[in-house]
Amino acid sequence: MTRIIARIKVTNKGTAPVTKTIPRGMVIEVAKPSSPYQHATVLRDYPVTIPAKSTVTVFVEAGCLNRNRSWPQAVSGNLTPFSFTGLSASQEDLWSQFSP
Numbered sequence: 001m002t003r004i005i006a007r008i009k010v011t012n013k014g015t016a017p018v019t020k021t022i023p024r025g026m027v028i029e030v031a032k033p034s035s036p037y038q039h040a041t042v043l044r045d046y047p048v049t050i051p052a053k054s055t056v057t058v059f060v061e062a063g064c065l066n067r068n069r070s071w072p073q074a075v076s077g078n079l080t081p082f083s084f085t086g087l088s089a090s091q092e093d094l095w096s097q098f099s100p
Contacts, residue, residue, distance in 0.1 A: 004040055004072060008058045008079065012050035022046040022060055025083040031076035038064040038072055041084045 006028055012018050026042040033039075040062035048058050064071060065084075 003043065004062050004064060006040060006042075006060050006062050006077065008060060009055055010048055010050055010058060011055040012052060015052050017049055017051050019047060019049045022048065022058060023083060025085055027065070027080045027082040027084055028062060028077045029080055030072060031078055035075070036070045037075050038066040038069040040064055040072065040077070 008022060010020065010022075022042060022045070024042055024045045027039060028042070029039045030037045043061045043063055046058055046060050048056060050056050
């Protein structure tokens, strides 16, 4: 499977620590969707505890979604509310479900 590492910054503005999960299947789109780079989906759950009034950086492993686009390297992205639930261990399966 073609895998990428995405860097996600998570902020807690509250006065107590919180634990959240970056969920398996979350779709990350490139910041400029018309760019030639692939979107990605997070490959497993990533629990993260954020101390009060802090920002932490989480590195997540993700699979590429668009076969006809270039592999993203040092490309800004956006977290989306979308989730891919048909996650497979095979890059070919991912591409077959998302790419023409």
